[in-house]
Amino acid sequence: MDFEEFASYRGELLAFCYRMLGSFHEAEDVVQETLLRAWKARDRYDPARAAVRTWLYRIATNACLTALEGRGRRPLPSGLGAPSDDPAAALTPLLDVPWLEPFPDARSDVQARVDLGLAWVAAVQVLPARQRAVLVLREVLGFTAAEVAGQLAMSVAAVNSALQRARAAVAGVGGPDAVREPDDPEVRAVVRRYARAFEAADVPALVRLLTEDAVLEMPPVPLWFRGSADYGRFMERVFRMRGTGWAVREVTANGQPALAAYAPQAGGGHWLHTLQVLTVTGGLVAHNVVFADPGVFDAFDLPRQLP
Numbered sequence: 001m002d003f004e005e006f007a008s009y010r011g012e013l014l015a016f017c018y019r020m021l022g023s024f025h026e027a028e029d030v031v032q033e034t035l036l037r038a039w040k041a042r043d044r045y046d047p048a049r050a051a052v053r054t055w056l057y058r059i060a061t062n063a064c065l066t067a068l069e070g071r072g073r074r075p076l077p078s079g080l081g082a083p084s085d086d087p088a089a090a091l092t093p094l095l096d097v098p099w100l101e102p103f104p105d106a107r108s109d110v111q112a113r114v115d116l117g118l119a120w121v122a123a124v125q126v127l128p129a130r131q132r133a134v135l136v137l138r139e140v141l142g143f144t145a146a147e148v149a150g151q152l153a154m155s156v157a158a159v160n161s162a163l164q165r166a167r168a169a170v171a172g173v174g175g176p177d178a179v180r181e182p183d184d185p186e187v188r189a190v191v192r193r194y195a196r197a198f199e200a201a202d203v204p205a206l207v208r209l210l211t212e213d214a215v216l217e218m219p220p221v222p223l224w225f226r227g228s229a230d231y232g233r234f235m236e237r238v239f240r241m242r243g244t245g246w247a248v249r250e251v252t253a254n255g256q257p258a259l260a261a262y263a264p265q266a267g268g269g270h271w272l273h274t275l276q277v278l279t280v281t282g283g284l285v286a287h288n289v290v291f292a293d294p295g296v297f298d299a300f301d302l303p304r305q306l307p
Contacts, residue, residue: 102253248260271304
């Protein structure tokens with residue numbers, strides 16, 4: 001057994017740790033720790049007791065549980081309170097909140113990232129750590145109750161009970177695979193129309209592409225808005241503040257379409273302003289989570305400036 005065999009699981013372990021921790025950067029650190037632990041303990045690995053994959057997930061799960069000890073959940077603004085009805089409200093960031101981060105799809109393989117929907121990951125963050133682990137290991141990764149019991153040092157009955165409670169807690173969000181694929185032709189067409197309207201600062205065109213109860217939120221700013229009317233009024237404010245003539249690049253995050261938005265600069269060119277993760281439902285944008293943290297940009301390897 002060599003280190004490359006362990007490392008071949010890096011992509012799926014990264015997606016797992018992200019679901020558990022809600023932070024791409026923390027997930028990277030925990031995966032590295034998991035692989036190093038596995039390498040150091042390779043002489044004690046017994047293939048008669050568990051497959052390599054099952055053994056690695058046991059190490060990763062325990063590393064995640066340790067990382068979560070004494071730590072609050074990672075929310076989105078919509079998880080902290082009621083929506084705002086004032087599109088002119090102050091945009092004051094809360095930097096002491098450990099906000100949920102997006103997951104850069106390019107950092108993992110396709111099969112590992114198809115169940116990373118941002119809303120589902122946000123809902124999972126509310127669960128106690130062990131319930132979270134049970135839900136992800138059973139529902140997403142398909143481990144048996146007996147395997148999960150071995151990974152978490154629990155009884156099978158306790159695993160089944162935790163799974164029932166976790167399912168009930170996230171029942172209103174839909175399954176982890178409920179988000180439409182960004183390569184779906186209908187989704188791509190909607191996103192491209194939205195991107196063109198955004199580049200042109202065409203608010204009426206943007207609003208026509210929204211569901212009636214569309215949500216807009218902008219961590220680390222705790223404000224969020226519900227409804228196409230308030231969404232549109234806030235976008236009018238953005239374009240008044242930042243000008244028109246934006247540039248947009250299409251990317252993907254959390255198995256969803258996303259846009260890197262570049263604001264025009266007075267001296268020419270465009271500077272990276274936000275990463276926007278879109279949820280498209282029924283041919284319209286239902287949810288837009290707008291990230292402005294430079295650490296998020298780094299994870300996506302986005303250029304800070306366009307000529």
